[in-house]
Amino acid sequence: MAPSFHIRPATADDVDTILKLIVGLATYENEPVSTVKATPALLRENIFEKHYAHTLLAFEGTPDAPGTPLGMALYFFNYSTWTGRPGLYLEDLFVVPEARNVGIGKAFFAELGKVAQAKDCARLDWSVLTWNEPSIAFYEKVLGAKRMDGWMGMRLDERGITELEKFSVSNE
Numbered sequence: 001m002a003p004s005f006h007i008r009p010a011t012a013d014d015v016d017t018i019l020k021l022i023v024g025l026a027t028y029e030n031e032p033v034s035t036v037k038a039t040p041a042l043l044r045e046n047i048f049e050k051h052y053a054h055t056l057l058a059f060e061g062t063p064d065a066p067g068t069p070l071g072m073a074l075y076f077f078n079y080s081t082w083t084g085r086p087g088l089y090l091e092d093l094f095v096v097p098e099a100r101n102v103g104i105g106k107a108f109f110a111e112l113g114k115v116a117q118a119k120d121c122a123r124l125d126w127s128v129l130t131w132n133e134p135s136i137a138f139y140e141k142v143l144g145a146k147r148m149d150g151w152m153g154m155r156l157d158e159r160g161i162t163e164l165e166k167f168s169v170s171n172e
Contacts, residue, residue: 003102003103003107004060004061004102005058005059005060005061005070005099005102005104005107006058006059006061006062006063006066007056007057007058007059007104007107007108007111008056008057008059008063009054009055009056009057010047010054010055010056010057010072011048012044012048014055014057015040015043015044015047015048016040017057017069017072018043018047018055018057018072018074019036019038019039019040019043020069021057021069021071021072021094021096022036022038022072022092022094023036024094024096025092025094028094028097029129047074052076053074053075053076053091054074054075054076054115055072055073055074055075056072056073056075056108056111056112057069057071057072058070058071058072058095058099058104058107058108060099069096070095070096070099070104071093071094071095071096071099071104071105071108072092072093072094073090073092073093073108073111073112074090074091074092074093075088075089075090075091075112075115076088076089076091077089077121078125080122080123083122083123085120085121085122086119086120086121086122087116087121087122087123087124087125088112088115088116088119088121088123088124088125089124089125089126090112090124090125090126091126093105093108093126095108105138106142106143109143112124125148127153
């Protein structure tokens, strides 16, 4: 039996759908919707004009008769100094709660795998919140993913990035 959903690359016409799914992700992660700073204009510019990231979308129905948006996978490429090859970093994967456990997550990873192979990526990396046990179980048991023990995520926000100027040795 064919799945009742399909996955396709997002287009600039999908920015409102992407933003709706990002808000859904924030809600799922128990974050206030006010923490979402993405706008349709920023998504259009950074995903579809500057190509800093790429998005796959899942919809009910077929490509010829798409229905309700069911989820997204937003990713970008990085580079590994160890492998000397690019990698694919999955920034966010989100499936709406009512569409979980029907194979959409597996289908997203299948599509990401195709992209990674086409780009000769040595790795596919992502982060998961430590409290998200259902996703961790899926990643380990179904996908065979391995935890990155010994690594801790680090981040500088915009203020921290600006403060890096104090370490500059150039006059520019």
